[in-house]
Amino acid sequence: MVNDPFIATMARLIVSKTDILIGTRKLRRFIPVAAQFRLVLIGTLVALGGVAAGAQKDAHSLAALDRVQAGEWELRFRADVPRRRICMQGGRDFIQLRHPHKGCSQYVVEDLADRVSVQYTCRGDGYGLTNIRVETPGLLQVESQGIAAGSPYHMSAEARRVGPCK
Numbered sequence: 001m002v003n004d005p006f007i008a009t010m011a012r013l014i015v016s017k018t019d020i021l022i023g024t025r026k027l028r029r030f031i032p033v034a035a036q037f038r039l040v041l042i043g044t045l046v047a048l049g050g051v052a053a054g055a056q057k058d059a060h061s062l063a064a065l066d067r068v069q070a071g072e073w074e075l076r077f078r079a080d081v082p083r084r085r086i087c088m089q090g091g092r093d094f095i096q097l098r099h100p101h102k103g104c105s106q107y108v109v110e111d112l113a114d115r116v117s118v119q120y121t122c123r124g125d126g127y128g129l130t131n132i133r134v135e136t137p138g139l140l141q142v143e144s145q146g147i148a149a150g151s152p153y154h155m156s157a158e159a160r161r162v163g164p165c166k
Contacts, residue, residue, distance in 0.1 A: 061108060061111045062091070062092060062108065062111055062116055062118075063111070063113070064091070064111070064112065064113060064114055064115060064116050064132070064134045065090070065091030065092050065094070065095075065116055065132065065134070066090070066091060066092075067091065067134060067137045068088075068090055068091025068094075068134060068137050068138075068140065069090075069137045069138055069161050070088060070089050070090050070165075071087070071088065071161050071162075071163055071164050071165055072085055072086070072087050072088075072161070072162050072163050072164065072165050072166060073085065073086055073087075073088050073159050073160065073161050073162065074159070074160050074162050075097075075142075075157045075158070075159050076157055076158045076159075076160065077155065077156065077157045078156040078157060078158075079155075079156070085162065087165035087166075091132070091134070091140070094130070094132055094140060094142055094159060095116075095118045095120065095130050095132070096120055096122075096128065096130070097130075097142070097144060097155065098126075098128060098144065098146065098148040098153055098155070099120070099122045099125060099126065099128060099148060102122045102125060103122070103123075104120045104121060104122040104123075104127075105120065105121050106118050106119070106120040107119045107120070109129070110131075114133060114134050114135075115131065115132060115133040115134065116131070116132050116134075117129065117130070117131045117132075118130050125148070125149065126146055126147035126148045126149065126150070127146045127147055128144050128145065128146030128147075128148070128153075129144065129145055129146060130142065130143070130144040131143045131144070137161075138160065138161035139158070139159070139160055139161070140158070140159040140160075141157075141158055141159075142155070142156070142157050142158075142159050143155070143156045143157075
């Protein structure tokens with residue numbers, strides 16, 4: 001039996017909403033409210049554990065980008081922007097070109113053998129969605145769009161490895 005009226009009320013509310021979702025209205029009279037609350041709580045924790053496990057899996061996948069070579073890369077933009085050379089430690093560095101070295105959270109949207117899509121959010125500094133197609137370990141097609149420093153951006157470029165970092 002639950003002694004705290006607030007917890008008992010919340011348990012009844014959760015159980016009544018759960019009844020609607022999973023159709024357990026007939027079983028409710030046989031299970032005490034506290035036990036129903038515990039069952040809903042356990043189910044929620046199991047579901048959240050599955051989401052967390054999926055998020056951890058996403059953080060360590062991206063096999064297409066792991067094939068990309070480290071070194072100096074030249075970005076050839078499709079817009080009227082001069083070429084740019086940058087030193088990259090690997091393929092994952094291309095995900096956040098407009099938000100480098102920030103503590104951003106990432107969500108893998110697509111992870112295939114030759115292309116990757118990652119959405120990321122940098123608290124207080126914007127967000128982005130980057131699509132990368134790996135043609136070879138030294139040639140990439142990169143497209144990214146989002147908000148950086150309060151302004152929208154869109155970038156489309158070919159990235160070509162030109163040698164080791166200088």
